[in-house]
Amino acid sequence: MTDVLNPSTGETIAAVAGHTVESTQDAIGRAADAFQRWKATAPAERAELLRAFARAVDADIEHLARLEVAEAGHTIGNARGEAANVRDVLNYYAGGVERHLGDQIPVAGGIDVTFNDPLGVVGIIVPWNFPMPIAGWGFAPALAAGNTVVLKPAELTPLTAIRLGELAVEAGIPVDVFQVLPGAGSTVGQAFTDDPRVAKIVFTGSTSVGEKILAESAKTMKRTTLELGGKSANIVFADADLEQAAATAPYGVFDNAGQDCCARSRILVEDSVFDRFLELLEPAVKGVRVTDPSQEDAEMGPLISAGHLASVRSFLDGVDVAFTGDAPSGAGYWLAPSVVLPKSPQDRIVTEEVFGPVVTVQRFREESEAIAMANDSQYGLSGSIWTRDIGRGLRAARGVESGALSVNSHAAVRYSTPFGGFKRSGIGRELGPHAMDSFTEMKNVFIATD
Ligand code: NAP
Ligand code: MG
Numbered sequence: 143m144t145d146v147l148n149p150s151t152g153e154t155i156a157a158v159a160g161h162t163v164e165s166t167q168d169a170i171g172r173a174a175d176a177f178q179r180w181k182a183t184a185p186a187e188r189a190e191l192l193r194a195f196a197r198a199v200d201a202d203i204e205h206l207a208r209l210e211v212a213e214a215g216h217t218i219g220n221a222r223g224e225a226a227n228v229r230d231v232l233n234y235y236a237g238g239v240e241r242h243l244g245d246q247i248p249v250a251g252g253i254d255v256t257f258n259d260p261l262g263v264v265g266i267i268v269p270w271n272f273p274m275p276i277a278g279w280g281f282a283p284a285l286a287a288g289n290t291v292v293l294k295p296a297e298l299t300p301l302t303a304i305r306l307g308e309l310a311v312e313a314g315i316p317v318d319v320f321q322v323l324p325g326a327g328s329t330v331g332q333a334f335t336d337d338p339r340v341a342k343i344v345f346t347g348s349t350s351v352g353e354k355i356l357a358e359s360a361k362t363m364k365r366t367t368l369e370l371g372g373k374s375a376n377i378v379f380a381d382a383d384l385e386q387a388a389a390t391a392p393y394g395v396f397d398n399a400g401q402d403c404c405a406r407s408r409i410l411v412e413d414s415v416f417d418r419f420l421e422l423l424e425p426a427v428k429g430v431r432v433t434d435p436s437q438e439d440a441e442m443g444p445l446i447s448a449g450h451l452a453s454v455r456s457f458l459d460g461v462d463v464a465f466t467g468d469a470p471s472g473a474g475y476w477l478a479p480s481v482v483l484p485k486s487p488q489d490r491i492v493t494e495e496v497f498g499p500v501v502t503v504q505r506f507r508e509e510s511e512a513i514a515m516a517n518d519s520q521y522g523l524s525g526s527i528w529t530r531d532i533g534r535g536l537r538a539a540r541g542v543e544s545g546a547l548s549v550n551s552h553a554a555v556r557y558s559t560p561f562g563g564f565k566r567s568g569i570g571r572e573l574g575p576h577a578m579d580s581f582t583e584m585k586n587v588f589i590a591t592d
Contacts, residue, residue: 160325176318192236235286260288262341265334270296367570372523375516376406382528388422394552454498522564
C-alpha cells in the first residue's frame, strides 16, 4: 500500500494498493482481448458510450474536484475546470468517432481507399501535476479511435484516475476497455513499456524518463507520444500593453504553483521598459492569493510533496531574489512565488526546468535577440509574446521554436487545438482535430475494377 498525502497539510488521506508486474501483465492481456470487441463496436455506439462517460464525469465534477484539491493541492476553481476538461475532451472525441475519415485516391485500374485502423492496447502514463486533464487527453482519443487503454496514474495522485475508471464502468464502457492501474513507475510503467502486447505508450513527465521510455519502446517498435519538460519564454516588447502584460505574467507561471510544463518561467523584457515592467510586476506577484486551495478565492496552493519542495528550493540557493509573494507557513509544502534576476544566461535557474513558483526576468535589446534568447533552450513547449505590433507578434511567434504559442495571452492548451513540444519537450501532438490519427495505423487498400 502507498499512502496518498494532502500536500496542503502533509496528512495521509488514503492508502492505495499498487499493481505488481504480474497483475499489470494480466490487465494488459484482458485489454488485448477486449480490443477485439471494442474495435468491432459500431461507430455510433462507441460514440454514444463515450458521451455517456462524459455525462457521468459531468455529474461527478464536484466530487472529482474535491479529490484533486485533497491529493494534489489544486485550487478548487482549477480542479473543477480540470474535471470539466475531461468531460469536454470525451465529448469532442465522441464527435470524432463517426468523422474519422479515410481517403479515396485516384489510381488507374481500380479504386484506392485508406482506413484508420486502431493500434490495440495503449498504455498511458500520467504525472502528478495535472492528473485529470493529462489522463483524458490520452484516453479520450485513444478510446474513440477503437483502442483499449491501460492507464497508470502517478503514485502521488492516483485518486481522481481511479474514480474516472469507476465512472467509465458506471457509464457502460465495456469491462477491460479502460483500466486504471495504480502503482509505481518502475513496476507498472515499466511493465507497459516491456510488454509486446502494448502497441503505443503515451507518456507525460520528465525528459529523463521520457528518453528511457523512447529507447525501450524501440525494442518492440511501440508508437510513442511524449510530453516532457519546458522552459518557456514570455517575451514582452516595449510597445506592449505593459499593465496587462505585468498583471497576467504571474498567472502565466505561478498557476498550479508553477508545476506546469507550459509555465512561462523566463520573462524576457525589452531594455527600455525593463524597470517599469518590474515595478508593475511586483504588486501583481504580491497579489497572487496563495492559500488553502479549498478556499473559493485561492489562486495558488502548495507544491506536491516535501521532496519536490526541497528540489524547487535548491534552485533559489545563492540567487538574487528581486521580490516574492506570500505563502502560508506551518504544515504542508508551501513556497511563496519568487522573482529572480539571474546573473548569467548559463545559470541553472535559467536553463533547467524548476517546476515551481519561480520565474526569472532578463532583458533584451531587439527582436532578434529576444527570439534567440527564447530559443536558447533544450526545450520548446510553449511561450507568450506581448506586443501591439501584429507583424512583430507574428514574426516572433513564427521564430520561437515551440509547439504552442500565444500572442497577448497566456493561453496554452485548448482541447480543440494541437499541443506538444519541439526539441526535448517531446514527440507528437495531443488534442486538436488530428489526435485520433496518432492512435491509428493508416491502411491502404486497392480494389481492381479492370
Ligand atoms: P517522472 O518520474 O517522469 O514521472 C512521470 C510518470 O512516469 C509517473 O507516473 C511515474 O510513476 C512514471 N514513471 C517513472 N519512472 C518510470 C519508468 N521507468 N517507466 C515508466 N514510467 C515511469 O516525473 P516526476 O518524478 O514525477 O517529476 C520530476 C520532474 O519531471 C518534475 O520536477 C518536472 O520537472 C518534470 N515533470 C514534467 C511534467 C510535464 O507535464 N511535462 C510532469 C511531471 C513532471 P511514479 O512517479 O508513480 O513512480
Ligand atoms: Mg520520478
